[in-house]
């Protein structure tokens with residue numbers, strides 16, 4: 001590729017790394033033969049693997065992470081306010097509002113970009129019914145501090161772990177920290193089912209309610225509707241892709257981390273460019289590689305870099321931008337639970353560079369060179 005060529009060969013910011021088509025076809029042949037094309041053997045196996053990866057007693061698959069989040073909050077039978085970061089993808093807040101709950105947006109940390117446990121602590125009131133941290137770009141939140149807030153206040157944690165499958169915290173895999181953790185298996189994720197979501201939990205009752213909720217809310221007799229759920233079942237086709245992708249979790253994540261290290265090395269020392277801090281013990285899934293561009297030190301600001309890279313055929317993503325509390329649909333949907341200054345600053349500077357598992361190291365070198373040239 002010629003990063004300066006522009007037009008033609010656009011380098012996408014994300015690309016799914018899909019399993020071999022032959023393996024998928026073989027699984028589909030079995031599903032076709034059995035006539036069970038949704039919630040069958042492939043889904044059961046994907047759930048078994050997810051529970052094993054996450055180290056939880058249960059995993060329940062969904063058609064998306066958004067449906068998993070909506071139904072997880074519903075399964076908790078909550079009412080009141082939910083504390084969540086504004087520096088996240090809008091689906092975190094969507095799930096809150098869809099449940100008739102009020103989002104209370106709090107700030108993120110300036111270096112890790114994950115939710116500030118201090119801000120969470122300060123925002124807790126009698127109305128708080130849940131805390132929703134987010135794995136930002138794949139990095140786990142500060143689980144020790146959040147668990148302490150939850151333990152002291154009795155407020156449960158439902159985690160938006162959409163970007164975090166394959167991440168770990170103090171050697172323990174993502175999935176078992178929140179009361180429920182919800183992962184995405186969409187095409188932009190490291191482990192993908194093309195589309196899909198997964199909720200992990202150690203609570204058998206919640207897992208059983210989630211299974212009913214994803215199937216309209218049907219009772220065990222298959223006739224009565226016990227809950228007002230959703231139609232959010234995963235198909236066998238998606239599960240087959242997910243199973244083959246999930247079987248490679250550690251290899252995919254390791255490769256992502258290698259590619260991110262390559263980016264860091266090649267972008268080191270550019271004035272005004274900094275990276276997400278990965279504190280010891282908090283291992284990212286490597287979902288996104290994001291740089292911060294500080295306009296007071298760099299040769300141009302984030303938006304100008306974004307435009308110039310685009311003109312050279314390099315797609316990047318201002319991410320997360322705008323922060324959720326500034327998005328049209330959410331401006332009036334909730335309230336700020338303190339200052340959102342860090343969120344505003346980080347959101348104005350952050351830029352996700354192209355990253356996908358099967359990416360060539362040479363491509364990273366060329367992208368990094370272009371960034372360096374544009375910022376010199």
Ligand SMILES: Cc1ncc(COP(=O)(O)O)c(C=O)c1O
Nearest residue numbers: 064065066089091162184185186
């Ligand atoms: C932080 C976060 N939450 C939720 C979602 C929603 O996931 P899905 O597309 O599987 O519904 C995403 C998807 O990108 C995400 O990044």
